[in-house]
Amino acid sequence: MPATWTALAKQKGYKLLGRGARKSDVALHCPRCTQTFQVRSSVLVNNAPECKHCLWQRRFADAMATDATILAPDPDNHKLVHLQLPCGHFTCRQYSRLTTAARGGHRLGCEECREETYRAQARAIGWTLVGLATDKTGGYRRYAHSCGHQQDVAIVNVDKNQLDCAGCGESWVSKPSQIYLFRIELVDRPVLKLGHSSDPERRLFQQLGPAARDTGEVLRAIDMETGHAALVAEKRAHRTMRTEHPEWVVPREEFAGQINTKSEIYEIGALEFLLSLMDEIEAEARDDKASASDPVEPDPEEPDPEPE
Numbered sequence: 689m690p691a692t693w694t695a696l697a698k699q700k701g702y703k704l705l706g707r708g709a710r711k712s713d714v715a716l717h718c719p720r721c722t723q724t725f726q727v728r729s730s731v732l733v734n735n736a737p738e739c740k741h742c743l744w745q746r747r748f749a750d751a752m753a754t755d756a757t758i759l760a761p762d763p764d765n766h767k768l769v770h771l772q773l774p775c776g777h778f779t780c781r782q783y784s785r786l787t788t789a790a791r792g793g794h795r796l797g798c799e800e801c802r803e804e805t806y807r808a809q810a811r812a813i814g815w816t817l818v819g820l821a822t823d824k825t826g827g828y829r830r831y832a833h834s835c836g837h838q839q840d841v842a843i844v845n846v847d848k849n850q851l852d853c854a855g856c857g858e859s860w861v862s863k864p865s866q867i868y869l870f871r872i873e874l875v876d877r878p879v880l881k882l883g884h885s886s887d888p889e890r891r892l893f894q895q896l897g898p899a900a901r902d903t904g905e906v907l908r909a910i911d912m913e914t915g916h917a918a919l920v921a922e923k924r925a926h927r928t929m930r931t932e933h934p935e936w937v938v939p940r941e942e943f944a945g946q947i948n949t950k951s952e953i954y955e956i957g958a959l960e961f962l963l964s965l966m967d968e969i970e971a972e973a974r975d976d977k978a979s980a981s982d983p984v985e986p987d988p989e990e991p992d993p994e995p996e
């Protein structure tokens with residue numbers, strides 16, 4: 689070994705011990721951690737050798753500062769590390785991100801938890817998170833409205849309940865709405881439709897098809913503070929009908945092609961009961977404005993109601 693290497697090693701903060709296991713390596717002693725490591729001699733000559741033990745001590749300290757656990761270095765990319773986050777999810781990050789978070793005194797964000805939050809925010813206002821926005825812009829996601837229409841929306845607007853549907857034109861989420869009860873004549877008998885809409889008459893005469901346009905009648909409409917409150921109340925009413933009075937639920941095939949909707953059509957015999965349900969909704973809307981903040985529970989058995 690050239691005699692100058694001893695001085696070179698000292699200059700770079702280490703003590704040269706001798707040749708490494710391979711002929712091209714040198715063994716260095718690190719005074720900071722008092723351990724030995726090996727580097728290519730060319731690194732000693734041309735670069736600043738870095739003690740691997742000190743490096744990993746730093747990485748583990750960074751991980752601990754962010755409450756993450758280092759699982760393994762990425763086998764394909766020396767800049768990446770596999771981690772378990774404090775929430776339990778697994779992720780892969782650059783070491784530099786770990787260091788930045790540790791220095792900033794904060795945790796690493798979790799993509800999975802974040803998306804779950806976005807999903808819940810959307811669910812609470814009658815939308816469904818579909819996935820990334822078409823143009824993959826950071827602050828946007830793709831959402832599906834309960835009418836079936838999908839659009840890219842700024843995440844912040846979903847969180848703030850500030851989005852309108854370009855598909856059905858409704859912006860019922862934050863604006864006043866109504867719970868309505870319609871009477872519509874099918875070819876063989878009259879039926880009832882319960883739903884919510886910011887404009888029941890428009891809903892009845894323009895969106896439900898010819899039978900509704902020609903024979904429809906608004907029997908009653910209740911003012912609701914927000915479309916969200918209306919949706920919550922409406923879903924609960926339909927659930928009550930399905931569980932307590934399934935005999936009044938008109939099967940879809942009996943009105944298919946006559947009323948442009950998927951469900952929530954009832955026999956005329958349900959009139960008194962539906963009116964009493966609406967009495968309850970009206971009393972609650974008046975007395976308990978807190979109901980507007982109830983989350984909309986996803987209903988595993990039934991498709992989401994249309995924005996009625």
Ligand SMILES: [Zn+2]
Binds near residue numbers: 718721722723742743
């Ligand atoms: Zn060291």
Ligand SMILES: [Zn+2]
Binds near residue numbers: 777
């Ligand atoms: Zn997580």
Ligand SMILES: [Zn+2]
Binds near residue numbers: 834835836856857
């Ligand atoms: Zn819509």
